[in-house]
Amino acid sequence: xxxxxxxxxxxxxxxxxxxxxxxxxxxxxxxxxxxxxxxxxxxxxxxxxxxxxxxxxxxxxxxxxxxxxxxxxxxxxxxxxxxxxxxxxxxxxxxxxxxxxxxxxxxxxxxxxxxxxxxxxxxxxxxxxxxxxxxxxxxxxxxxxxxxxxxxxxxxxxxxxxxxxxxxxxxxxxxxxxxxxxxxxxxxxxxxxxxxxxxxxxxxxxxxxxxxxxxxxxxxxxxxxxxxxxxxxxxxxxxxxxxxxxxxxxxxxxxxxxxxxxxxxxxxxxxxxxxxxxxxxxxxxxxxxxxxxxxxxxxxxxxxxxxxxxxxxxxxxxxxxxxxxxxxxxxxxxxxxxxxxxxxxxxxxxxxxxxxxxxxxxxxxxxxxxxxxxxxxxxxxxxxxxxxxxxxxxxxxxxxxxxxxxxxxxxxxxxxxxxxxxxxxxxxxxxxxxxxxxxxxxxxxxxxxxxxxxxxxxxxxxxxxxxxxxxxxxxxxxxxxxxxxxxxxxxxxxxxxxxxxxxxxxxxxx
Amino acid sequence: xxxxxxxxxxxxxxxxxxxxxxxxxxxxxxxxxxxxxxxxxxxxxxxxxxxxxxxxxxxxxxxxxxxxxxxxxxxxxxxxxxxxxxxxxxxxxxxxxxxxxxxxxxxxxxxxxxxxxxxxxxxxxxxxxxxxxxxxxxxxxxxxxxxxxxxxxxxxxxxxxxxxxxxxxxxxxxxxxxxxxxxxxxxxxxxxxxxxxxxxxxxxxxxxxxxxxxxxxxxxxxxxxxxxxxxxxxxxxxxxxxxxxxxxxxxxxxxxxxxxxxxxxxxxxxxxxxxxxxxxxxxxxxxxxxxxxxxxxxxxxxxxxxxxxxxxxxxxxxxxxxxxxxxxxxxxxxxxxxxxxxxxxxxxxxxxxxxxxxxxxxxxx
Numbered sequence: 001x002x003x004x005x006x007x008x009x010x011x012x013x014x015x016x017x018x019x020x021x022x023x024x025x026x027x028x029x030x031x032x033x034x035x036x037x038x039x040x041x042x043x044x045x046x047x048x049x050x051x052x053x054x055x056x057x058x059x060x061x062x063x064x065x066x067x068x069x070x071x072x073x074x075x076x077x078x079x080x081x082x083x084x085x086x087x088x089x090x091x092x093x094x095x096x097x098x099x100x101x102x103x104x105x106x107x108x109x110x111x112x113x114x115x116x117x118x119x120x121x122x123x124x125x126x127x128x129x130x131x132x133x134x135x136x137x138x139x140x141x142x143x144x145x146x147x148x149x150x151x152x153x154x155x156x157x158x159x160x161x162x163x164x165x166x167x168x169x170x171x172x173x174x175x176x177x178x179x180x181x182x183x184x185x186x187x188x189x190x191x192x193x194x195x196x197x198x199x200x201x202x203x204x205x206x207x208x209x210x211x212x213x214x215x216x217x218x219x220x221x222x223x224x225x226x227x228x229x230x231x232x233x234x235x236x237x238x239x240x241x242x243x244x245x246x247x248x249x250x251x252x253x254x255x256x257x258x259x260x261x262x263x264x265x266x267x268x269x270x271x272x273x274x275x276x277x278x279x280x281x282x283x284x285x286x287x288x289x290x291x292x293x294x295x296x297x298x299x300x301x302x303x304x305x306x307x308x309x310x311x312x313x314x315x316x317x318x319x320x321x322x323x324x325x326x327x328x329x330x331x332x333x334x335x336x337x338x339x340x341x342x343x344x345x346x347x348x349x350x351x352x353x354x355x356x357x358x359x360x361x362x363x364x365x366x367x368x369x370x371x372x373x374x375x376x377x378x379x380x381x382x383x384x385x386x387x388x389x390x391x392x393x394x395x396x397x398x399x400x401x402x403x404x405x406x407x408x409x410x411x412x413x414x415x416x417x418x419x420x421x422x423x424x425x426x427x428x429x430x431x432x433x434x435x436x437x438x439x440x441x442x443x444x445x446x447x448x449x450x451x452x453x454x455x456x457x458x459x460x461x462x463x464x465x466x467x468x469x470x471x472x473x474x475x476x477x478x479x480x481x482x483x484x485x486x487x488x489x490x491x492x493x494x495x496x497x498x499x500x501x502x503x504x505x506x507x508x509x510x
Numbered sequence: 511x512x513x514x515x516x517x518x519x520x521x522x523x524x525x526x527x528x529x530x531x532x533x534x535x536x537x538x539x540x541x542x543x544x545x546x547x548x549x550x551x552x553x554x555x556x557x558x559x560x561x562x563x564x565x566x567x568x569x570x571x572x573x574x575x576x577x578x579x580x581x582x583x584x585x586x587x588x589x590x591x592x593x594x595x596x597x598x599x600x601x602x603x604x605x606x607x608x609x610x611x612x613x614x615x616x617x618x619x620x621x622x623x624x625x626x627x628x629x630x631x632x633x634x635x636x637x638x639x640x641x642x643x644x645x646x647x648x649x650x651x652x653x654x655x656x657x658x659x660x661x662x663x664x665x666x667x668x669x670x671x672x673x674x675x676x677x678x679x680x681x682x683x684x685x686x687x688x689x690x691x692x693x694x695x696x697x698x699x700x701x702x703x704x705x706x707x708x709x710x711x712x713x714x715x716x717x718x719x720x721x722x723x724x725x726x727x728x729x730x731x732x733x734x735x736x737x738x739x740x741x742x743x744x745x746x747x748x749x750x751x752x753x754x755x756x757x758x759x760x761x762x763x764x765x766x767x768x769x770x771x772x773x774x775x776x777x778x779x780x781x782x783x784x785x786x787x788x789x790x791x792x793x794x795x796x797x798x799x800x801x802x803x804x805x806x807x808x809x810x811x812x813x814x815x816x817x818x819x820x821x822x823x824x825x826x827x828x829x830x831x832x833x834x835x836x837x838x839x840x841x842x843x844x845x846x847x848x849x850x851x852x853x854x855x856x857x858x859x860x861x862x863x864x865x866x867x868x869x870x871x872x873x874x875x
Binding site for chain 1 (some may be wrong): 723724728730738741743
């Protein structure tokens with residue numbers, strides 16, 4: 001057993017983005033020769049912490065100590081010099097360049113004016129050979145698969161003599177065999193005294209390959225475990241906030257008509273792992289079907305496929321009619337409403353007034369559309385009625401959407417989508433990032449619409465929300481439905497175990 | 511509201527002032543008196559004949575500006591207006607000279623053909639952008655080069671009228687040319703071209719499409735947030751194609767005032783700088799139909815009045831310098847006013863926050 005020298009020590013790291021605290025006094029210690037996993041839900045602050053360590057973000061408070069020496073990084077370059085390398089979840093490669101060019105980019109051998117391409121190619125070849133990476137260094141990156149690209153990213157890090165290697169969700173894009181070879185390579189690095197930090201929310205691989213595990217929830221460290229002394233169930237309960245939701249029992253039973261159904265729906269490019277893999281379900285009128293799952297397990301693809309924005313195979317039906325061939329506009333016109341995952345990305349146009357935002361998605365029907373004309377008065381009336389009915393504060397019909405607070409923006413979107421009295425609502429994270437007051441207001445509106453017969457597909461990362469609102473829960477894992485549960489039969493901890501693949505339907509808890 | 515109007519005006523004013531400043535420096539360092547140069551220019555510029563000429567010259571600039579603005583509102587930079595109007599002007603000259611129909615039919619058909627040809631020429635960059643992801647800036651510049659060659663070949667081998675020294679298409683008679691709107695009769699060449707009416711109609715149609723229809727709304731959404739557009743059921747790719755088609759159709763008209771009102775045929779005298787000056791007008795007028803009109807007239811006025819400088823031994827390049835600086839400074843002007851506006855908004859917010867804070871302190875004490 002080699003001496004376990006402490007390579008990285010983070011103390012009291014705080015990082016705020018505006019009013020949001022991404023990292024709240026995080027302490028972390030990583031020893032040389034170990035694989036240290038950082039687990040937590042999406043948005044827990046794992047990636048932010050790693051960006052701070054890699055010099056890409058500056059902490060508002062706290063200190064970074066590398067091999068006993070205090071450091072401040074003003075750029076990723078500083079972190080590289082300190083021996084830290086990061087492999088991002090989304091690769092940062094120049095597609096048009098070859099493998100060796102990507103590896104040496106910005107650290108080219110030779111003089112300032114001349115690139116010594118022979119030396120560069122040779123050193124990259126040696127690096128690949130010594131680390132057992134089967135990569136053709138002359139191949140163009142564009143032609144490589146996902147696993148190959150990841151190896152190029154790792155070579156980039158090794159080329160800069162990194163002793164601390166950060167891998168941000170490295171296995172999210174890999175098929176199991178590729179993941180296995182990645183873990184073998186990780187072990188080879190640590191055998192030479194390097195430290196590997198890897199971010200994941202897949203508990204099985206964390207338990208198999210990490211030495212130590214730090215659990216982060218909502219920006220705080222909530223636990224530190226030795227892999228051999230913990231269990232998936234324990235980690236899951238740490239990751240997921242366990243709190244019994246306040247269940248308001250519904251007075252009316254759901255209807256019998258199927259308003260929305262998907263049959264064998266799949267999304268994915270040929271040759272890649274399908275992001276959404278052969279999913280079938282049905283939503284009845286007056287029913288809320290909750291989709292539980294760690295983000296990135298096919299929910300986004302499901303949303304886009306239902307909305308008609310992503311190419312998919314299989315059938316989507318609305319009110320019994322096959323709408324698979326219809327455009328987004330036609331689907332919306334037939335009574336599909338949509339609360340997007342990210343209100344700033346595709347829910348609102350921030351630089352437009354609320355009047356124009358009220359017309360978004362409803363611009364091709366009355367009262368917004370009159371003949372070919374855009375009715376400003378119609379749009380203004382729609383916006384005014386949303387503002388009044390849904391208690392949107394801080395703006396008038398002429399204010400820019402960007403001037404509202406997040407909670408009020410969300411109420412505006414919910415109001416817009418419910419205002420058209422749709423038959424089906426596809427709601428993604430309807431209360432993400434809003435305060436308690438706005439959350440309960442949105443919940444009240446959603447349940448009221450449900451009681452009027454609205455069928456709803458609810459995708460949420462907030463387990464309390466899923467458990468309180470849903471009539472049925474479908475759990476997504478790796479693009480598939482792995483369990484169908486009744487909220488009354490399950491608690492947040494158990495749900496978390498299904499979501500992280502620890503538990504399967506019909507199995508007892510591990 | 512007043513703030514918005516002030517802000518809209520402030521941009522062009524700052525740009526014009528910047529341009530004047532640079533031009534003044536240029537003249538002063540060249541050893542000329544800037545004040546006397548401006549005086550000569552102004553006196554010549556406000557002569558009736560000069561004003562009429564500036565107005566007539568502003569028309570193609572306005573059309574080019576509106577053509578550019580149509581694409582700019584969708585966030586596209588149609589730098590191919592140049593090629594679009596040259597190809598369309600050739601087609602227009604041929605149709606206007608040869609179509610055996612009376613003027614009231616021949617003229618509208620000529621305009622329509624020009625719009626169609628311009629739109630088709632713009633369709634190529636649009637399709638390449640949508641299906642191949644190639645920047646429309648690059649492809650439309652390449653299309654300009656192709657236009658030069660195509661026009662030269664067609665003119666030399668197909669549409670050239672007569673032989674020998676003649677390098678133009680057939681002469682367009684009164685049955686195909688644009689009639690004058692009104693002749694003021696105050697000296698030489700003071701008749702206002704009928705193209706002024708066309709420019710006004712194009713301006714109004716532009717305004718209605720861009721600002722008043724749901725189509726214009728979808729263009730705005732697609733340019734400001736493609737993601738939001740897609741989720742709202744707006745196909746961004748289709749908007750790109752339509753915006754380029756619209757831009758190209760308007761661009762098709764740019765060369766006609768010259769072909770149907772000055773040269774009465776397509777030949778080598780067709781001005782080749784209409785797009786860049788028109789682009790300056792669009793930037794100056796912030797793509798608003800009235801703003802572009804003001805911009806086009808200011809630029810045409812400067813162009814006309816700088817012609818007199820040669821007579822008094824001053825460099826006539828003053829006009830080109832002024833226009834070049836305007837093109838640069840219209841961007842700077844907007845950056846500057848936007849920044850000033852944001853700073854003002856921040857101050858106001860802080861002040862009202864402080865006032866509210868003071869009130870709560872008073873209330874609690």
